[in-house]
Amino acid sequence: MTRTEVQGTARVFDPATRSGTVLLDDGTELAFDTAAFDAGGLRLLRLGQRVKMRRDDAGRIVALTLVTLPLPLP
Template sequence: MQATVHAFDPISLTGSVVADDGVLLPFDGSAFATSGLRLLRLGQRLTVEVADDRVVAMRIQGIAPIDGGV
């Protein structure tokens, strides 16, 4: 699923994204930690994996699959 960074707290590593369908989805520090990213900026486009209305994995759009495959 594609989404745009809505909020990001660089201290707690938590925030939220807005999915392309307009739904606001939160993420916690563990979802950010598994991304391999150092920071996020507002408006940045991401590919996200969602479970139970929360982001559980994220990556920069178009870089590599979340599962590490090719």
């Protein structure tokens, strides 16, 4: 299984569900779920924050954190 790390910007975040969307640098919008948010160890995400993500082979975000923090090991 190949995992891809990419960067983007937080576009939408719902603190109640801990899910939202990010905009990749090419303008593509991707959704992330609670599991992906929790995997990155964050407690909060502000709109406009730069994030890095790990994606699975299907392109789904499996971990998300700030660009200044390390992603968890796969």
